[in-house]
Amino acid sequence: MTTTVSTSQAPQGGPGLLQKRTLVTQIPGPRSVELHARKTAAVARGVGVSLPIYVQAAGGGVVLDIDGNTLIDLGSGIAVTGVGNAAPAVVSAIVDQVAQFTHTCFTITGYEGYVEVAELLNELTPGDHEKRSALFNSGAEAVENAIKIARHYTGRQAVVAFDHAYHGRTNLTMALTAKSMPYKSGFGPFAPEVYRAPLSYPYRDGDLSGPEAARRAITQIEKQIGASNLAAVIIEPIQGEGGFIVPAPGFLPALADWSRANGVVFIADEVQTGFARTGALFASEHEGLVGDLLVTAKGIAGGLPLSAVTGRAEIMDAAHVGGLGGTYGGNPIACAAAIATIHSYLDDGLVERAQHIEAVLCHDLDALKHEDARIGEVRGRGAMIAIELVHPETREPDAALTSRVAAAAHAEGVIVLTCGTFGNVIRFLPPLTISDELLHDGIAVLRKVLAHS
Structure with a gap:
């Protein structure tokens, strides 16, 4: 059985983590692959893991996995950690x-x-x-x-x-x-x-x-x-x-x-x-x-x-x-x-921070929409923003493209979530404690993977 990192060895969560996307292995890394195999053998198949990395610390706008990779968190546990993960208070x-x-x-x-x-x-x-x-x-x-x-x-x-x-x-x-x-x-x-x-x-x-x-x-x-x-x-x-x-x-x-x-x-x-x-x-x-x-x-x-x-x-x-x-x-x-x-x-001004996150995300995503007709709409409010991906000629939902983009973003160290009845929406739910720099970097990654998808 893999040895669990002890509390004394593990990095602390909260805002003390380095707020920068850093990849030292492929995603998922070898320790996450090993732990995912254990998950498959021990956990009911119906409990899925969208991005099979395994986390040792999180805070601010990042998640640190057990292989030492730091990923940008644009999901916040599905809108749960709005005040940041392991917030000190x-x-x-x-x-x-x-x-x-x-x-x-x-x-x-x-x-x-x-x-x-x-x-x-x-x-x-x-x-x-x-x-x-x-x-x-x-x-x-x-x-x-x-x-x-x-x-x-x-x-x-x-x-x-x-x-x-x-x-x-x-x-x-x-x-x-x-x-x-x-x-x-x-x-x-x-x-x-x-x-x-x-x-x-x-x-x-x-x-x-x-x-x-x-x-x-x-x-x-x-x-x-x-x-x-x-x-x-x-x-x-x-x-x-x-x-x-x-x-x-x-x-x-x-x-x-x-x-x-x-x-x-x-x-x-x-x-x-x-x-x-x-x-x-x-x-x-x-x-x-x-x-x-x-x-x-x-x-x-x-x-x-x-x-x-x-x-x-x-x-x-x-x-x-x-x-x-x-x-x-x-x-x-x-x-x-x-x-x-x-x-x-x-x-802590988090309502206002959500408004600012909306401005940052929508500015970058609207610019991306003008570059790529497969983005049918940018929508949402605050730190709850999404893009709907479509076939540009028909506006029909493009679930296959959405799946490819999300998987490629994950491989580049950006946690994004998909949603929508037709499976063609990428949603952005960052912690309200995330920095502008991480938001810009996350959308830059999205631009890159969308261009190659």
């Missing part, structure tokens, strides 16, 4: 909490950290109405609980999700998710009373405005389900796995207005868009959107597993005592990390 909070206690189960004996996270979420999420929060472990678990709460509050069963949506991998959230492979194929039957409506997708909608796209969706909902049967509408303000699709202006507010007028709970799934990611603390703020319930996870706790549902007090309080909770939900260590993480977003 988060690490300190975690260490302090571990020394006190690691677990009691909040539904058995409470602790202040859980309450403080709930207070912060109630204060910071959009809307000045009275709110309540409940904490869970993962985005999918929080989405499931949001649906539970909406059904209990309304006494209705039906739920509407949208084309290209991604909400998780549990049974109910697979039903809400649109994309079959790899998330749903072969795993059914799925939870019932889940319906799908058309999204506003400006790149492929022609001249359809946001309000017109909302009317199209609402008409389908009214005809196929009926408002009186509908418990909730759930939507990502900017779609994540579906392709970083930003709905046309007016689409989201029109849906929210219709939902409120018909007693339907409007759920904003901000699992990927939340916590400064889009250049606002929450993506809903870009259009003044105030959901009835808002779901958060990913960037909430600096890399520790935590999620939440926050919403109108009368809706959140509808569930009976004991109806919400779970053994690990709101774990004290994760709560300590979340408090430090949220204060970092607020106090």
